[in-house]
Amino acid sequence: MNGHPSAAARFLADEARADWHDAALWFVREKRDRAAEAVPDWEALRDRASQIKEHTLSHLDDYLEQFERQAARNGIVVHWAHDATEHNRIVLDLLRARGVRRLVKSKSMLTEECHLNPHLEHAGVEVVDTDLGERIVQMRDEPPSHIVMPAIHLKKEDIGALFHEKLGTEAGASDPQYLTEAARRHLRSRFLAAEAALTGVNFGVAETGSVVVCTNEGNADLGVHLAPLHIASMGIEKLVPRAEDLAVFTRLLARSATGQPVTVYTSHFTRPRPGAELHVVLVDNGRSEQLGRSDFWRSLKCIRCGACLNTCPVYRRSGGHSYGTTLSGPIGAILSPGQDLLRHRSLPFASTLCGSCTDVCPVKIDIHEQLYRWRQVVAAAGHVTVGKRWAMKVGGWVLRRPRRLRWAGAWGRRLLRLAPAGLLRRLPWGRRRDWPEPATSTFQEWYRNRRDSR
Amino acid sequence: MTSRERILEAVRVRKPAPIPLPDPRPPASTPASVDGFIARVHAIGGQVERTARRRLAEVIALRYPSATMVASTVPEVVGSISLSAIQNPHDLAALDLLVLGGTLGVEENGAIWIGERQMVHRAAPFLAQHLAIVLDEARLVSDMHAAYAAIRIEAEGFGAFVAGPSKTADIEQSLVLGAHGPRTLLVLLVPVADVLPGL
Numbered sequence: 001m002n003g004h005p006s007a008a009a010r011f012l013a014d015e016a017r018a019d020w021h022d023a024a025l026w027f028v029r030e031k032r033d034r035a036a037e038a039v040p041d042w043e044a045l046r047d048r049a050s051q052i053k054e055h056t057l058s059h060l061d062d063y064l065e066q067f068e069r070q071a072a073r074n075g076i077v078v079h080w081a082h083d084a085t086e087h088n089r090i091v092l093d094l095l096r097a098r099g100v101r102r103l104v105k106s107k108s109m110l111t112e113e114c115h116l117n118p119h120l121e122h123a124g125v126e127v128v129d130t131d132l133g134e135r136i137v138q139m140r141d142e143p144p145s146h147i148v149m150p151a152i153h154l155k156k157e158d159i160g161a162l163f164h165e166k167l168g169t170e171a172g173a174s175d176p177q178y179l180t181e182a183a184r185r186h187l188r189s190r191f192l193a194a195e196a197a198l199t200g201v202n203f204g205v206a207e208t209g210s211v212v213v214c215t216n217e218g219n220a221d222l223g224v225h226l227a228p229l230h231i232a233s234m235g236i237e238k239l240v241p242r243a244e245d246l247a248v249f250t251r252l253l254a255r256s257a258t259g260q261p262v263t264v265y266t267s268h269f270t271r272p273r274p275g276a277e278l279h280v281v282l283v284d285n286g287r288s289e290q291l292g293r294s295d296f297w298r299s300l301k302c303i304r305c306g307a308c309l310n311t312c313p314v315y316r317r318s319g320g321h322s323y324g325t326t327l328s329g330p331i332g333a334i335l336s337p338g339q340d341l342l343r344h345r346s347l348p349f350a351s352t353l354c355g356s357c358t359d360v361c362p363v364k365i366d367i368h369e370q371l372y373r374w375r376q377v378v379a380a381a382g383h384v385t386v387g388k389r390w391a392m393k394v395g396g397w398v399l400r401r402p403r404r405l406r407w408a409g410a411w412g413r414r415l416l417r418l419a420p421a422g423l424l425r426r427l428p429w430g431r432r433r434d435w436p437e438p439a440t441s442t443f444q445e446w447y448r449n450r451r452d453s454r
Numbered sequence: 455m456t457s458r459e460r461i462l463e464a465v466r467v468r469k470p471a472p473i474p475l476p477d478p479r480p481p482a483s484t485p486a487s488v489d490g491f492i493a494r495v496h497a498i499g500g501q502v503e504r505t506a507r508r509r510l511a512e513v514i515a516l517r518y519p520s521a522t523m524v525a526s527t528v529p530e531v532v533g534s535i536s537l538s539a540i541q542n543p544h545d546l547a548a549l550d551l552l553v554l555g556g557t558l559g560v561e562e563n564g565a566i567w568i569g570e571r572q573m574v575h576r577a578a579p580f581l582a583q584h585l586a587i588v589l590d591e592a593r594l595v596s597d598m599h600a601a602y603a604a605i606r607i608e609a610e611g612f613g614a615f616v617a618g619p620s621k622t623a624d625i626e627q628s629l630v631l632g633a634h635g636p637r638t639l640l641v642l643l644v645p646v647a648d649v650l651p652g653l
Contacts, residue, residue, distance in 0.1 A: 028627070051474075051475070054473045055474060056475075058471065058473045059472065061462050080457040086457060133624035149624065149627075159626075176628035184634060187634060188634070209608075218620040218634045221576070222634050225575070226543055242478075246607075247479070247598040247599040247601065247602040248479075250615070258623070262560075264618050264621055265615070265617075266617075267612070267614040269612055270607065273576055274611075282461070284464070288465050289464070292469075
């Protein structure tokens, strides 16, 4: 088996580290709970957010046109990219036309999805990711392992060793304060030297033609307010109709993500800085296709808070990299199969279907139900292993008739007494499990005896 | 067919059946509490001092004795440089302290709205090592709904809610204040009585 299970097995090989990862994310989940409980109308707020997003998606063409019209009126140049390739070409053309060789970027999962960095680097542009976590994973030449905490898979000693090598910090130093200070000095020089800055977009406002970017570090702002060119890459699903709708989403986003009441900076860009340029690239890249899937379009409501990752027992114990996708965790497992079913066929199974993701989602996406439905799509397309297919067939045959189930149960109990423990350990599911103690009688036998003896 | 037409057409054909937009939320009935706002700013790593306007310069001098390059857009505080005399924001790279006026404070999260005019240079509040925001207590609202109802985000080319000093927890979830932007944030709250005429 390849895909998520084998990658997860590699992650779990270091058991102490896997336990640490699990606990680190659960800590964030608990912070989220405290923040949510402090808001009296939290559930009403989630309902409202969900309705606003569903409304927007059901009128998305109108809102895209309204956004474009308003943004243009404000002096923002709007571009449309059908796919990742076109997005990357638009960005590179903008940079080339202005002779840009040094670009600073703030966090954007969309540009990760489009693999923008390698594209620009091939063309000779120096790309510096400026979010601390993103800079760390960029230096390690690996993708982020989490939507909002890109380096959550690393320990401070790993980062200390990395900074010693790349930034010349003291050998063995791993104090977060000291390492952050080193990164601050390093990145300040890059902010001041950049000729262009690229950001993602958290929300686009149709009625005003504004884009909103949320950060804690201030890195997006430092980049764009210094460079003469600001490019904002935005998925077409990021729109909200009105400015007042931002109240709903800014109340939910940071509380769900990290347990903060709001991000440190919530920056609203409506017009370019005097003397500078502001370009927004609207990107489809499979989103309009997802919009047409009646079972899955609600996944487009996602505001990228990462709450479903922090709560997911499978994500916490397998790490973001085991998903092999830009967006990992439960939300990645329902968005990625729509982009490439064969490649991501194992992801809908990377779940216990416990539903915790759905419970914490601030925009009420039915994540675990979509995972279940994707499993059916994967199976119907013939992308499940032979073993799983036959196990399901046999299971279905047995469960269809009560007599077959009774017969199978009787034989199962008999065989269980004889089954060697080693057999169970050979199955992936049984590797860390023991056979259950065989029951002495079935429930039906027990019930019959009880009734007869009265 | 351009990509624009292609995307809009794909969306038009595939979008789900219309779903209504909820009405704007009725404004909160609870007035903002000054104590609540102060507690929230402390919780997010900021500092608060309540002071009369006429004492602002004195408070700043006491709080930041070693700040050499200081800019202010608040009339009561005179900086060492004038932001409007600066052409290129890169010249603010060594800014120690920026003092500016906030438009609105939000009790539920300690955020303060600052518009482009108050910043003069958009980069200034992010480049400064330390940031001090002067805010009238009369300008507090209870939550983000009230905040967005009171401002027009498009009134200026740029505006931001600022909630505390810049921070990161990207290294092992350890909170560090002063990521890329200001290392500290001081909110100077001016009591309501102080802004009444004649006082």
